[in-house]
Amino acid sequence: xxxxxxxxxxxxxxxxxxxxxxxxxxxxxxxxxxxxxxxxxxxxxxxxxxxxxxxxxxxxxxxxxxxxxxxxxxxxxxxxxxxxxxxxxxxxxxxxxxxxxxxxxxxxxxxxxxxxxxxxxxxxxxxxxxxxxxxxxxxxxxxxxxxxxxxxxxxxxxxxxxxxxxxxxxxxxxxxxxxxxxxxxxxxxxxxxxxxxxxxxxxxxxxxxxxxxxxxxxxxxxxxxxxxxxxxxxxxxxxxxxxxxxxxxxxxxxxxxxxxxxxxxxxxxxxxxxxxxxxxxxxxxxxxxxxxxxxxxxxxxxxxxxxxxxxxxxxxxxxxxxxxxxxxxxxxxxxxxxxxxxxxxxxxxxxxxxxxxxxxxxxxxxxxxxxxxxxxxxxxxxxxxxxxxxxxxxxxxxxxxxxxxxxxxxxxxxxxxxxxxxxxxxxxxxxxxxxxxxxxxxxxxxxxxxxxxxxxxxxxxxxxxxxxxxxxxxxxxxxxxxxxxxxxxxxxxxxxxxxxxxxxxxxxxxxxxxxxxxxxxxxxxxxxxxxxxxxxxxxxxxxxxxxxxxxxxxxxxxxxxxxxxxxxxxxxxxxxxxxxxxxxxxxxxxxxxxxxxxxxxxxxxxxxxxxxxxxxxxxxxxxxxxxxxxxxxxxxxxxxxxxxxxxxxxxxxxxxxxxxxxxxxxxxxxxxxxxxxxxxxxxxxxxxxxxxxxxxxxxxxxxxxxxxxxxxxxxxxx
Amino acid sequence: xxxxxxxxxxxxxxxxxxxxxxxxxxxxxxxxxxxxxxxxxxxxxxxxxxxxxxxxxxxxxxxxxxxxxxxxxxxxxxxxxxxxxxxxxxxxxxxxxxxxxxxxxxxxxxxxxxxxxxxxxxxxxxxxxxxxxxxxxxxxxxxxxxxxxxxxxxx
Numbered sequence: 001x002x003x004x005x006x007x008x009x010x011x012x013x014x015x016x017x018x019x020x021x022x023x024x025x026x027x028x029x030x031x032x033x034x035x036x037x038x039x040x041x042x043x044x045x046x047x048x049x050x051x052x053x054x055x056x057x058x059x060x061x062x063x064x065x066x067x068x069x070x071x072x073x074x075x076x077x078x079x080x081x082x083x084x085x086x087x088x089x090x091x092x093x094x095x096x097x098x099x100x101x102x103x104x105x106x107x108x109x110x111x112x113x114x115x116x117x118x119x120x121x122x123x124x125x126x127x128x129x130x131x132x133x134x135x136x137x138x139x140x141x142x143x144x145x146x147x148x149x150x151x152x153x154x155x156x157x158x159x160x161x162x163x164x165x166x167x168x169x170x171x172x173x174x175x176x177x178x179x180x181x182x183x184x185x186x187x188x189x190x191x192x193x194x195x196x197x198x199x200x201x202x203x204x205x206x207x208x209x210x211x212x213x214x215x216x217x218x219x220x221x222x223x224x225x226x227x228x229x230x231x232x233x234x235x236x237x238x239x240x241x242x243x244x245x246x247x248x249x250x251x252x253x254x255x256x257x258x259x260x261x262x263x264x265x266x267x268x269x270x271x272x273x274x275x276x277x278x279x280x281x282x283x284x285x286x287x288x289x290x291x292x293x294x295x296x297x298x299x300x301x302x303x304x305x306x307x308x309x310x311x312x313x314x315x316x317x318x319x320x321x322x323x324x325x326x327x328x329x330x331x332x333x334x335x336x337x338x339x340x341x342x343x344x345x346x347x348x349x350x351x352x353x354x355x356x357x358x359x360x361x362x363x364x365x366x367x368x369x370x371x372x373x374x375x376x377x378x379x380x381x382x383x384x385x386x387x388x389x390x391x392x393x394x395x396x397x398x399x400x401x402x403x404x405x406x407x408x409x410x411x412x413x414x415x416x417x418x419x420x421x422x423x424x425x426x427x428x429x430x431x432x433x434x435x436x437x438x439x440x441x442x443x444x445x446x447x448x449x450x451x452x453x454x455x456x457x458x459x460x461x462x463x464x465x466x467x468x469x470x471x472x473x474x475x476x477x478x479x480x481x482x483x484x485x486x487x488x489x490x491x492x493x494x495x496x497x498x499x500x501x502x503x504x505x506x507x508x509x510x511x512x513x514x515x516x517x518x519x520x521x522x523x524x525x526x527x528x529x530x531x532x533x534x535x536x537x538x539x540x541x542x543x544x545x546x547x548x549x550x551x552x553x554x555x556x557x558x559x560x561x562x563x564x565x566x567x568x569x570x571x572x573x574x575x576x577x578x579x580x581x582x583x584x585x586x587x588x589x590x591x592x593x594x595x596x597x598x599x600x601x602x603x604x605x606x607x608x609x610x611x612x613x614x615x616x617x618x619x620x621x622x623x624x625x626x627x628x629x630x631x632x633x634x635x636x637x638x639x640x641x642x643x644x645x646x647x648x649x650x651x652x653x654x655x656x657x658x659x660x661x662x663x664x665x666x667x668x669x670x671x672x673x674x675x676x677x678x679x680x681x682x683x684x685x686x687x688x689x690x691x692x693x694x695x696x697x698x699x700x701x702x703x704x705x706x707x708x709x710x711x712x713x714x715x716x717x718x
Numbered sequence: 719x720x721x722x723x724x725x726x727x728x729x730x731x732x733x734x735x736x737x738x739x740x741x742x743x744x745x746x747x748x749x750x751x752x753x754x755x756x757x758x759x760x761x762x763x764x765x766x767x768x769x770x771x772x773x774x775x776x777x778x779x780x781x782x783x784x785x786x787x788x789x790x791x792x793x794x795x796x797x798x799x800x801x802x803x804x805x806x807x808x809x810x811x812x813x814x815x816x817x818x819x820x821x822x823x824x825x826x827x828x829x830x831x832x833x834x835x836x837x838x839x840x841x842x843x844x845x846x847x848x849x850x851x852x853x854x855x856x857x858x859x860x861x862x863x864x865x866x867x868x869x870x871x872x873x
């Protein structure tokens with residue numbers, strides 16, 4: 001495309017991150033007509049069923065630049081954090097453009113463009129949400145090129161192949177996309193929507209093409225936020241409170257300025273930082289500052305867990321049919337309470353940003369999932385208008401929800417503004433452990449009753465959790481929703497239960513909590529699917545058969561059945577496990593993707609080992625099956641780490657772990673063999689980054705019960 | 719003081735108590751070696767010192783003066799990838815990639831010393847390198863695949 005065409009102005013409707021104006025408006029309107037509890041249930045149903053709207057421009061000249069040699073450069077709105085999203089989205093484009101895979105390359109969009117993405121990269125929504133957008137945009141460009149090429153060739157109907165417009169009567173007559181794009185001409189978008197390639201003719205979608213980012217990654221050449229460097233840059237370090245929630249009452253430079261290499265000490269309200277010529281010097285100089293902190297009352301992680309338990313009864317209904325409370329009155333009731341602890345993201349690249357504050361503009365290179373939000377946050381920190389700040393996301397050394405908000409970017413902005421030089425702030429592991437937001441603790445109290453045939457007649461779950469997404473949305477909206485919909489992700493039951501009530505209570509905690517891969521998914525499925533296993537055993541049923549007979553008669557129920565049966569066949573469910581081992585099964589639905597796992601566990605001495613995991617995943621349609629398999633393998637390993645080992649503990653208001661010695665992760669020596677089968681149930685892709693991890697904690701826990709006969713109800717298990 | 723990194727001579731300030739990692743990344747621009755924990759636990763900063771896998775965050779400059787240091791940037795032979803890099807690419811092993819320089823340097827040192835490791839020997843060598851994305855199954859296969867590639871290359 002002509003270069004000048006890309007400067008075209010466009011505005012996008014601001015329906016981005018989780019809450020669009022349409023949803024909010026709908027919620028308020030529903031509240032007026034239905035009453036608040038019913039509106040909240042309707043919202044919960046909507047969130048669970050509909051997914052979130054993708055609002056993106058469909059102007060090809062924003063998305064694609066065609067170079068004279070025929071290469072197509074795609075402006076990538078989503079960030080690459082290892083999930084393979086650049087590759088999957090480029091596959092969609094290559095499919096509809098009609099170019100060879102080798103012709104396409106990608107460039108990362110910044111917070112201002114070319115493809116601005118207020119939604120950020122999260123919620124397993126990138127491929128699912130952009131599937132129609134990219135295909136339609138690429139198809140439009142293809143038709144524009146086809147029309148221009150046909151005109152050039154003097155024919156009415158032209159074909160497209162491998163980046164060429166071809167005369168079907170004489171295939172030797174052809175003109176390349178690069179040549180066409182280099183011409184000065186009036187480009188016309190077709191009046192009618194360009195036809196999309198039908199599934200039976202897909203040549204890119206569904207192919208395990210190699211990842212675009214890996215050649216640089218195996219050479220150590222990929223640049224992450226922690227690696228961002230510019231000429232003349234300095235390094236910053238910021239003083240941290242000795243206890244969570246402590247406020248800086250008074251600060252003075254102390255002896256910091258006499259330390260060689262220290263450039264400046266920056267003190268402002270509630271903030272004290274050092275800028276130096278090297279990172280080591282900046283951090284060493286923090287010890288030279290004079291700091292006085294106002295300490296809040298101390299607390300422990302047990303205090304938080306008690307607070308959840310105490311408040312769990314007063315939640316907002318998020319799933320309800322029949323009369324569970326009535327049906328559970330009298331008769332035999334099975335009760336159990338499940339808990340999960342605070343946990344850390346432990347992304348191996350700590351948060352990092354390089355920010356260059358100049359009088360007229362601010363440029364930043366940040367390891368972030370949300371460049372647009374980070375730009376707004378930097379602008380607010382500096383008291384500038386957001387359109388003067390450009391945040392370019394780098395590759396991310398792990399995201400997992402941790403890199404939605406980047407405090408380091410605001411800190412680097414403050415330090416750069418004070419010194420007039422570009423400043424890099426890259427947190428230490430200790431800062432990452434002690435001053436980040438965490439996965440919140442959860443609490444789930446269940447009561448259920450079986451009928452004479454061993455079917456669930458009633459089930460009630462009272463769920464409580466700290467914030468997951470509530471810190472990201474304004475207070476009035478929190479009130480509309482009633483409970484944090486990120487916290488209860490995975491807590492709704494997929495089974496056919498005539499009397500069902502699930503409530504969720506969001507509990508304010510004195511520790512920052514937020515989204516962790518899958519939000520509430522791992523913790524909530526651990527609770528729900530472990531309890532379902534308890535009911536299966538109480539009914540005297542095989543856990544697989546019990547699940548199958550409770551599936552709803554619906555399309556989703558059918559997908560669950562297919563996926564459960566697939567994993568059962570892979571694992572040889574029903575045949576005995578090797579001596580000393582046992583197997584457990586669990587399933588989940590998240591972002592419309594169905595996952596089912598079987599885990600095989602045993603003990604080596606007193607150490608719980610997970611030897612094998614079988615996973616069947618139905619993501620609707622996998623754009624890149626090898627990429628989805630990698631996400632499934634990785635999600636299972638990360639989930640296992642949380643299942644077996646991970647727990648953030650707090651003493652005297654301070655997080656105990658300052659490094660991995662107190663917060664060990666799963667290693668290759670603990671890793672099970674994992675077998676993955678990707679199923680296809682249609683022509684539309686659903687979530688891929690988080691959903692495949694859903695069942696793992698419950699599958700392991702159910703296997704552990706099968707092994708020992710003793711039910712565990714709290715993570716970690718190891 | 720003088721450092722030899724990837725066969726090239728560098729002159730750096732004579733402050734022998736600095737960890738090698740910070741000199742590589744922040745002074746010499748060799749950012750392929752990653753910071754993960756600063757405590758020698760996670761393995762992201764692994765380089766070779768005289769061929770041995772070494773945690774650069776725990777390695778003071780004084781101990782590597784005169785040594786042959788190799789980082790991920792020096793693992794390939796120009797355009798030609800090291801068999802470990804080839805295998806990691808072939809099996810599409812990295813996800814985010816942050817730990818991968820350390821994984822590959824650890825694997826390359828293992829295979830240089832033991833070109834034909836058993837599964838247990840491979841696990842014993844690789845078990846101190848964290849991968850938070852959980853690519854362990856592919857890492858294990860890739861290291862064994864690299865051993866095969868080295869044998870094929872040697873014939």
